[in-house]
Amino acid sequence: MTNVVNDQAPFSDVIHFEDFALGDHFRYGAYEMKRDEMIAFAEQFDPEPFHLDADAAKAMGWDDLIASGPHVCSAWRRMSKDAFTAADAFVSPGWDAIRWRMPVLVGHILTVTSEVIEARPLKSRPNLGYVEFNNVIRNQHDDITTTMVTKWMIHRRSGD
Numbered sequence: 001m002t003n004v005v006n007d008q009a010p011f012s013d014v015i016h017f018e019d020f021a022l023g024d025h026f027r028y029g030a031y032e033m034k035r036d037e038m039i040a041f042a043e044q045f046d047p048e049p050f051h052l053d054a055d056a057a058k059a060m061g062w063d064d065l066i067a068s069g070p071h072v073c074s075a076w077r078r079m080s081k082d083a084f085t086a087a088d089a090f091v092s093p094g095w096d097a098i099r100w101r102m103p104v105l106v107g108h109i110l111t112v113t114s115e116v117i118e119a120r121p122l123k124s125r126p127n128l129g130y131v132e133f134n135n136v137i138r139n140q141h142d143d144i145t146t147t148m149v150t151k152w153m154i155h156r157r158s159g160d
Helices: 034-047 053-060 069-083
Strands: 027-031 089-100 109-121 129-138 144-155
Touching: 027 069, 053 069, 069 089, 069 109, 069 129, 069 144, 109 144
Parallel strands: none
Antiparallel strands: 027 109, 089 144, 109 129, 129 144
16 A cells, blocks of 8 residues: 655654555655755855855856755755654664755755655564655656655554
8 A cells, every 4th residue: 555645744643663564655845945045054064165156056067056965865854854743753773875866956846755665663672663765855847856765763552
């Protein structure tokens, strides 16, 4: 069974490990990349000329200022947190396979599709399950800008 939810939190009630199944898809987000935020992030964390100055980015062949890859990942994190506010998550053991496939420009509106690619109970912590997602971030033109694999440890329902 595939679960597809558009532009809203996928769940309104508290969700647990048992609410995720291999192959589930979740669509969410609408995060606009704003020039001032892109520059502020780059100034603090990734001060490359093409992240700080539109003319520098244009001189390198882009149409405008481009977002730092870690900023795009941070935008994903915000959208994910907003979409899964009802998740009884414990901790994330990490992110993998981050790929910046095309630049994210000022004004791009990002959305995400997350697919469950692994879901299993944890033997070492029986109260938790492990869920892994393949995330695809797209701009408003439906171009894939970023892909990444993320992982959750999430509480299991009592008695399951």
